[in-house]
Amino acid sequence: MKALRLEAIGDLFVREVDIPSPGPGDLLVRVEACGICGTDRHLLHGEFPSTPPVTLGHEFCGIVEAIGDHVSDIAIGARITGDPNISCGRCSQCRAGRVNLCHALRAIGIHRDGGFADYVTVPRKQAHEIPLSLDPVHGAFCEPLACCLHGIDLSGIRTGSSVVVLGGGVIGLLTVQLARLAGATTVILSTRQAAKRRLAEEVGATATVDPSASDIVEAIAGPAGLVPGGVDVVIECAGVAETVQQSTRLAKSGGTVVILGVMPRGETVEIEPFDILFRELRVLGSFINPFVHRRAADLVASGVIEIDKLISRRVSLDEAASVIAHPPAAGEVKVLVVPNRA
Template identity: 80%
Template sequence: MPQSQAFLLPAGLKPTHGAFCEPLACCLHGVDLAGIKPGASVVVLGGGVIGLLTVQLAKLAGAATVILSTRQASRRALAEELGATATVDPSAVDPIEAIAGKAGLVPGGVDVVLECAGVPDTVEQSMRLAKSGGTVVIVGVMPQGQKVAFEPFDVLFRELKVLGSFINPFTHRRAADLVASGAIEIDKLISRQVPLEEAPRVISNPAAPGEVKVLVVPNG
């Protein structure tokens, strides 16, 4: 590979931690676009590895309120360990009401929504969770050609900023430095490690309940 695309990590860093540089770099780009200010309120939609890394980055950016919405109880509990101030189960409550409703966690909506699930429901929810003048960043990847419904007048009337965040331009070095510094919790995101021979089976099957990240570690 070109030397310009290689990033030196400290000799003592666990290789399993180094493997998180690429997903973290993607999350960093999304958080950069979001422009989170100290004291801001943030909602993260989706509790996979991208969502859980984004929760940590939002907290590091100075957000006072960080809410994660995800169905799995184990991921909600992990998010609270990693700095989320609250979590919501969208299969048990209406996330719009629970978060942005009159009696919700942040009545009227939040400053920033980071959509990290890449499914139609959360993309549609994202614009309804942002407050007037708020920012929505789509980090999750939906299949090309798939569509969602939203109300353009609502985006116009409430002056929402809706941004797409694609991969990780110019953030990989910072991600590597963050991982090396220990500022991002990595070990709690590793659900299990498998040898190379098991990789095809793991990739071709859905994640087990509660699994966040499965790492393939070649033998030898």
């Protein structure tokens, strides 16, 4: 079969490899779709720790083709979405229920072979069944949606809340939708790209702002802004210094800021601790997807999440390496790899 292998940092190409055989507790899954994510670009450039040689791809769905020993509760032919993050279940964080902070966390597509291939093996406990009636590529959105769902859970959004989402990529556009589902009645998205502002309004943003056209802190939280005094919840989904800096200033006193975007390790921003203290802001990190993958899969299966509009293009395994090697094109939201069928 074909697999897109990170052979070393900076060294990514398609190779012919053997179809893996499922070990005890594993499923062999024929990949239907696997999303390309910013993390894949970070992995290629060594900005995110990994263990090459490894097949990348952590946002995948597919059909169970074979079952390893000790698996009895899923049938061949079932469609699954994979939760890539495997916690050890034994360390102090796992025992305290904080599995995303596991000391020995390993991820499919980062530390063991992932979904940019014709087939992937997945531990049964990481696989969540989704309906065969679903569009085959929609399952690839469960993983990014689960990460957004964890951020929404942490944010404490309530019915009637006001929310600002910073960033118009796939994480921002999924977060807008979840904020509305959580009951927020004002959801403002900020992004420079006009196409993404239009898309945000189509998927539920009540307003959008262009940070290159005006001072968005003034435009949103200023006395004549959209929400004078600031919003209940700010969710940073861009992972850039400028938006992280804006995030605390957009929150109202007593408000919450959630950091969901990934900034490169080691990069820093200036903040004003007095402002966080004096206005009693809650500033939270949201890391991956503890115990939310099943809910995300159910949301995708229910059809309440607009997914088709977030798919910019579908590419083959052979095309994927160059997509990952280049920054996303303007207006591009999500590129899906659809492997060659065996």
